[in-house]
Amino acid sequence: MNIKKILEKKLINSDSTDLWFDSIDSAQQIVNANFLSDKDLELIILNSNTINSFNNLISLIYLESKRPNLTVKSFDKIVQYSQGLSYDGRAKKATIVEYPISSWIDSIEIVSNWLKENSLRAEFEHIVDYIACSTEEINLTSHESDLTSLVSGFLKDYGFNNSFEL
Numbered sequence: 001m002n003i004k005k006i007l008e009k010k011l012i013n014s015d016s017t018d019l020w021f022d023s024i025d026s027a028q029q030i031v032n033a034n035f036l037s038d039k040d041l042e043l044i045i046l047n048s049n050t051i052n053s054f055n056n057l058i059s060l061i062y063l064e065s066k067r068p069n070l071t072v073k074s075f076d077k078i079v080q081y082s083q084g085l086s087y088d089g090r091a092k093k094a095t096i097v098e099y100p101i102s103s104w105i106d107s108i109e110i111v112s113n114w115l116k117e118n119s120l121r122a123e124f125e126h127i128v129d130y131i132a133c134s135t136e137e138i139n140l141t142s143h144e145s146d147l148t149s150l151v152s153g154f155l156k157d158y159g160f161n162n163s164f165e166l
Contacts, residue, residue: 006045019051027058035065040075047101053109060108060124067123074128078104081132097135103147107131110148114155122160130160 027041048054057075064074084098099107111127122130134154135147 006042016051020045020054023051023055023058027054031058031062031065035073036061036075040079043079043101044075044105048105049102050109053105056109056112057105060112060127064124072125074124077125077128077132081128081135099135099147104128104131106148107151110151111155111160115160118160120160130154 024041024045027036044054044057048057061075064070078101082099082101082104108127108131111122111130115122131147131151134150
């Protein structure tokens with residue numbers, strides 16, 4: 001399935017189709033295809049609930065693509081975690097609760113906005129690990145079923161330690 005057909009299906013009767021096409025075109029131009037495959041881009045498009053969450057994620061992926069000697073891509077972790085699978089030995093004490101990729105993308109935007117509001121920045125991998133940690137904790141301490149609410153609560157209660165000032 002090509003990206004145009006995916007987008008047309010997703011945005012039936014939407015006024016923002018042109019914005020989506022522009023953002024997708026920009027993503028294809030700025031992120032190296034070796035770093036973000038067409039399959040991954042399609043997955044991101046399908047699971048982004050808003051243009052802002054899409055653009056935020058693409059921006060983080062772009063910044064990560066510029067890091068030297070990166071061994072694990074954070075988006076690959078998200079795909080694994082969204083299936084409740086462990087990555088790099090994570091979830092030995094508690095399993096990671098499965099949340100759809102769309103919830104992960106929304107949660108990444110929540111963390112990114114919180115960081116901006118507090119004049120902070122964080123590496124994409126640290127954002128993903130923070131969210132993964134919150135999904136592990138849910139098994140131990142909470143009955144919260146919505147990932148975005150869980151992440152918002154974690155930010156309110158604990159902040160974000162793996163960040164630096166802008």
